[in-house]
Amino acid sequence: MSEIQSRSLLQRWITIISLIIAGEAIFALPYHLTRFFRPTVLDVFDLTATQLGVAQGAYGVIAMIAYFFGGPLADRFPAHKLIAWSLWATAIGGIYLSTFPGYYGVMFIWGFFGFTTIFLFWAALIKATRAWGGINQQGQAYGLLDGGRGLLAAVLASVGVWIFATTFPNGYSAASTFEKREVLKLVIYGYTIVTAFTGFLAWYALRNLQDKPDRAQANLFENFWQVLRIRAVWLQTVVIVCAYTSFKAFDQFGLFAVRGHGIDEIDAAQIVAIGAWTRPIAALLIGLLGDRFGITRMTFICFLLLIASHGWFALTGAAFGTLTIILMNTLVTCIAIYGLRGLYFAMFQEGQVPLALTGTAVGIVSVLGYTPDIYFAAVAGFLIDSNPGLLGFQHMFMLLVAFTILGALAALIFERTCRSATLRNRNTT
Secondary structure (H helix, E strand, O other): OOHHHHHHHHHHHHHHHHHHHHHHHOOHHHHHHHHHOHHHHHHHOOOOHHHHHHHHHHHHHHHHHHHHHHHHHHHOOOHHHHHHHHHHHHHHHHHHHOOOOOHHHHHHHHHHHHHHOOOOOHHHHHHHHHHHHOOOOHHHHHHHHHHHHHHHHHHHHHHHHHHHHHHOOOOHHHOOHHHHHHHHHHHHHHHHHHHHHHHHHHHHHOOOOOOOOOOOOOOHHHHHHHHHOOHHHHHHHHHHHHHHHHHHHHHHHHHHHHHHHOOOHHHHHHHHHHHHOHHHHHHHHHHHHHHHHOHHHHHHHHHHHHHHHHHHHHHOOHHHOOHHHHHHHHHHHHHHHHHHHOOOOOHHHHOOOOHHHHHHHHHHHHHHHOOHHHHHHHHHHHHHHHOOOHHHHHHHHHHHHHHHHHHHHHHHHHHHHHHHHHHHHHHHO
């Protein structure tokens, strides 16, 4: 291999690694805290599950608007600038969060995170990853992105759980609210520092990214119209809605173990952290299988796994609520969830969406695809608060079964639509 080729290969890996780190660091504050330490967040911030769900819904409302208007920016401006400024703005939000504001302050900061993590960031990240993957390595590209993000998330989660476990030698339940508050503040500070430093990494490491922004592109409304006319985009949107609903539900798994089955908070956090460790393996492996056997086919298989795993939690009672059983089924759920995250944006290539319109397409599918950010936490919180104990969680899992069945059907129709389009293109040529 020549020196030029080696330098090019090194630059290529620096690019994807930087995208991976940025892609997870920016979501540490709005997502990791409530995913891995949800019982502690509810206790320290003095919130009910419903109140936290409504606050997270504020994130979803702002994010929906940001997806729509932020998508076209990725087709016009350099990714390294968009990504870096998003990270720095999010870190500023972390400083405010460390003051432990009240309910309305929590609503405000999650709404602020909805803007900082999406408007300049999300479409730039997805378009840059698609460009990195080329024509034949979309599964690998998005598998590396989400798998790498999962690896970073698992490391951060494990460090956080370790801090909690070592800080409370007499057990979590024996700790005072003040002690929990101080430890959670350390975790928030840690996430804030990581987010800020990642902004500098993105600014310098992604300057040579070949994302080819074009400020002189066609009219904005014409771009939207071109994307909206692609039937596969609408089916892909349904797939993302259904897959992302299950991903959002994973935020409730720690609470499910504690309130549904009486498992200790530390053990529950460890279950979630172990589940998170499946993400780097599942996303990359299933992404590679998607390149080999078809992105949409592997998407359908992942939905089948979710139907089975959600169904198990929905239909089994306390007798099947041992630590081992919950952990094993959580692992199955996580493999399917993270496999889907490594696949559903790779569907742009199979759906024949032009690369130059990727940012606009990401904005459109994300507006609807990520609507679970608005409603799911609030709906799940309502079900849990209205039906104390295991019953509320069983209702939540039945809802998830319905979403996963819809996702499986959408994946089947998407595959047939793309196959028909390919045949038409061959016949015309």
